[in-house]
Amino acid sequence: MNLLNFRRFAIVLTLVWLGLFVLVPHVLVLLTSVMSPDAQHLAVWPLTLNSWERLFEPVYAEVFWRSLWLSTLTTVICLVLGYPFAYIVAKLPNVWRGVLLFLMIVPFWTNSLIRTYAIKLILGNKGLVNAALLGTGVVDEPLQLLYTPFAVVFGLVYVLLPFMVLPLVSSFDKLDSTLLEAAQDLGASFWARFRLIIVPLTMPGIIAGSLMVFLPAMGMFYVADLLGGAKNLLLGNIIKNQFLVVRDWPFGAAFSVALIVIMAGLLWLYFLANRRINRQGGLDDESL
Amino acid sequence: MIKLPALLAAVLMAMSTALHAEEKLVVYNWAEYIPESTVADFEKETGIKVEYSTYENNEVMYSKIKLQKGKGYDIVVPSAYLVSKMRQEGLLQKIDKTKLTNLKNLSPDLLDKPYDPGNGYSLPYLWGSTGIGVNSKEIDPSTITSWADLWDEKWQGKLLLTDDVREVFHMALKKNGFSTNSTNPDEVKVAYEDLQKLMPNVLVFNADAPREPFMAGDVNLGMIWSGEVIMAQADNPDIHYVFPKEGAGFWVDSFVIPVGAENVESAHKFIDYMLRPEVGQKVVEELGYSTPNAAAKALLSEELQNNPVIFPSAEIMKTAEFQNDIGDAMKLYDGYWEKLKTGE
Missing domain, CATH: 3.40.190.10 (Periplasmic binding protein-like II)
Structure with missing residues (x-):
C-alpha cells in the first residue's frame, strides 16, 4: 500500500514539476509570440501573426541557413572524432575506460565560458596555433582564425564533443561481439563488418549523440559572441538580442518557438528511426 | 560525541545573526x-x-x-x-x-x-569619449585622423567596433555631418546605409573590454573608449588614441x-x-x-x-557633443542595428 502511495506521490510531483517549470513557461513563450511588441510593456494585445511572418524575411532565412550549416558541420565533426574514440573506449578494459572517460569529463568541471575565453588565447593572432605555424614557417602572416565561423565551429565542437561520445560509448557497450566474430568467420571483411553490423547496431547512439550536439549548437550564443565576433551567426544570437537589446519580445518568442518546433521535428525523426531499427530486430533501445 | 550537534547549532546561530545584522x-x-x-x-x-x-x-x-x-x-x-x-x-x-x-x-x-x-x-x-584606437607597431597613427578613414577598403576584416548601437551610429552620423542625437529618420537611414558599407571591414563587435583584442594583437585599428586606452598603455604603450576630426563620441x-x-x-x-x-x-x-x-x-x-x-583639450571640448536621450527614435536605431549585425 505504501509503495502505491509513494508511486502516486512521485508521479504527481513529477507532473506538477514539469507542468510548472516546463509547460507553463513554454505556453507563455508561445502566447508571447502571437502578441504585439510594445516598448513600455514588452508584449501587449491584440494577438497578431506579425512576428511569425517576419521569421520568413530573407535576412532571417539567411541566419537560419547559416545556423543550420554551422550546427551540421559541428555535428559531423563531433561524429567523426567521437565515433572512433567511443569505439576504442568501449573496447578497453574497465580501468582504462574509466580513466579515459574521466579525462574527457574533467575539463567540463571548468565553466564553459572560461574555456571559451581560453580558446580565444589559443586561436588569436599571437596565440598558440599561429605561433606554431609561424615558427615552423608554414605561413608568413598570422592566419585570421579568431572571430571567424571556423572559430565558432571549433568552440562548438570542443564544448559539445562529450555529448556525442557518451551515447556512442553506451551503444558500443551493447554491441554483441559474437556477431562480429561470426561475421569474420563467415569471411566478411572489416569494411563489410563495419558497414553492415557496427554502424546499424550503433545507429541509436549515432542519432542520439547527433541530436545532443546539433540542437544545443543552434542556440549557443555565447560561443558565437566570443569566438565569432558577436555578429549574429546563430539563431541563439538573434533570440538573445531580440530579448535583451531590441526588446521585441514577441519576435524573440516566435524565434524560440520556431527553434523548439525544429527540435521536436528532429526528435520525431529520431523516434521513427528508432522504431524502424527495433522492428528490424536491432537493439532494444529503452535506455536511450 | 555531543560536540558535533553543539558545533552545528553554534554555526547555525552565528549564520543567522550574521544574516540579520x-x-x-x-x-x-x-x-x-x-x-x-x-x-x-x-x-x-x-x-x-x-x-x-x-x-x-x-x-x-x-x-x-x-x-x-x-x-x-x-x-x-x-x-x-x-x-x-x-x-x-x-x-x-x-x-x-x-x-x-x-x-x-x-x-x-x-x-x-x-x-x-x-x-x-x-x-x-565618470565621463569619457569613444574614439579610434591604433596600434602604432602595425599602423602609423598619423595616417588615421577621422572616422571616415575606417571606411577604407584596405581594412577589410580588420576593424573592431564596440557592441553599442549608439556609438556605432555616432560614427556614421558624424561622418555625414549629422548630430549624434539625430531623430530624423532620413538622417538615421543615411547613417545605416553608410554603415552597411563599413560592415565588410568589421572583424569583431566587442562588448566587455575593447582593449583586450588590441593587446592580444588580434586587431590594430578600431573604436575604443578613452579609459581603455589608458589602461592598455600601462602594458602596451604602442596603443594610441585618436580623436576623430568629425568628433569623438562623448558620454556620461x-x-x-x-x-x-x-x-x-x-x-x-x-x-x-x-x-x-x-x-x-x-x-x-x-x-x-x-x-x-x-x-x-x-x-x-x-x-x-x-x-x-x-581630459581633452578645450578645443575638442568646445565642439564635443554628448549623447542624449532620443526617445522613440531609439526603436529605429535598434531595428537597423539588428540588421547590420545580421549582415544586411
Whole structure:
C-alpha cells in the first residue's frame, strides 16, 4: 500500500514539476509570440501573426541557413572524432575506460565560458596555433582564425564533443561481439563488418549523440559572441538580442518557438528511426 | 560525541545573526568600471556586504531593470540617454541629497543637464569619449585622423567596433555631418546605409573590454573608449588614441537608484563614498576615465591632469557633443542595428 502511495506521490510531483517549470513557461513563450511588441510593456494585445511572418524575411532565412550549416558541420565533426574514440573506449578494459572517460569529463568541471575565453588565447593572432605555424614557417602572416565561423565551429565542437561520445560509448557497450566474430568467420571483411553490423547496431547512439550536439549548437550564443565576433551567426544570437537589446519580445518568442518546433521535428525523426531499427530486430533501445 | 550537534547549532546561530545584522547593497555596473579594491574598501569601512554584478551594454541593463520593474538592484550606472528614459518611465527614485556629504565635490560642468534637470535622480560617476584606437607597431597613427578613414577598403576584416548601437551610429552620423542625437529618420537611414558599407571591414563587435583584442594583437585599428586606452598603455604603450576630426563620441555614466531598490540607505552611503576626493582620484588612476569630481581631479598628478586622452583639450571640448536621450527614435536605431549585425 505504501509503495502505491509513494508511486502516486512521485508521479504527481513529477507532473506538477514539469507542468510548472516546463509547460507553463513554454505556453507563455508561445502566447508571447502571437502578441504585439510594445516598448513600455514588452508584449501587449491584440494577438497578431506579425512576428511569425517576419521569421520568413530573407535576412532571417539567411541566419537560419547559416545556423543550420554551422550546427551540421559541428555535428559531423563531433561524429567523426567521437565515433572512433567511443569505439576504442568501449573496447578497453574497465580501468582504462574509466580513466579515459574521466579525462574527457574533467575539463567540463571548468565553466564553459572560461574555456571559451581560453580558446580565444589559443586561436588569436599571437596565440598558440599561429605561433606554431609561424615558427615552423608554414605561413608568413598570422592566419585570421579568431572571430571567424571556423572559430565558432571549433568552440562548438570542443564544448559539445562529450555529448556525442557518451551515447556512442553506451551503444558500443551493447554491441554483441559474437556477431562480429561470426561475421569474420563467415569471411566478411572489416569494411563489410563495419558497414553492415557496427554502424546499424550503433545507429541509436549515432542519432542520439547527433541530436545532443546539433540542437544545443543552434542556440549557443555565447560561443558565437566570443569566438565569432558577436555578429549574429546563430539563431541563439538573434533570440538573445531580440530579448535583451531590441526588446521585441514577441519576435524573440516566435524565434524560440520556431527553434523548439525544429527540435521536436528532429526528435520525431529520431523516434521513427528508432522504431524502424527495433522492428528490424536491432537493439532494444529503452535506455536511450 | 555531543560536540558535533553543539558545533552545528553554534554555526547555525552565528549564520543567522550574521544574516540579520548584515546590511546589503546590490550594485549593477558596467564590466571593469570600478577599481577592484574600492568595493572591498567600502565593505570594510561600512560593514555593508556588496553584491556586485556587471553588464556589457546599456540595453541589456535596461531590459533587466524594466523587466523587474526597478527591483533587484540598488545602484545602477546608466549612460545619460538611459537616465532620461528610465526617469521618465518611473524606473528611478529620487536621490536624497541631504544624505550626501560629498556632493560639493562635483564640478558644475556636468550637473543640471537636460537628461536630468537639477540632478534629482542621477549623479555623474565618470565621463569619457569613444574614439579610434591604433596600434602604432602595425599602423602609423598619423595616417588615421577621422572616422571616415575606417571606411577604407584596405581594412577589410580588420576593424573592431564596440557592441553599442549608439556609438556605432555616432560614427556614421558624424561622418555625414549629422548630430549624434539625430531623430530624423532620413538622417538615421543615411547613417545605416553608410554603415552597411563599413560592415565588410568589421572583424569583431566587442562588448566587455575593447582593449583586450588590441593587446592580444588580434586587431590594430578600431573604436575604443578613452579609459581603455589608458589602461592598455600601462602594458602596451604602442596603443594610441585618436580623436576623430568629425568628433569623438562623448558620454556620461551616472549613479542612479532604481525605484524598487531594497537597500536605499546603503545606496546613498555608496554614492557618498564614491564622491570622496581620494576615491574619485583612485578611480581615474586605475580606470583612465574622466571624473566629474573637481576635488578628485585636483588630487591627480600633473601628468594625469594634462593627459589629453583623459581630459581633452578645450578645443575638442568646445565642439564635443554628448549623447542624449532620443526617445522613440531609439526603436529605429535598434531595428537597423539588428540588421547590420545580421549582415544586411
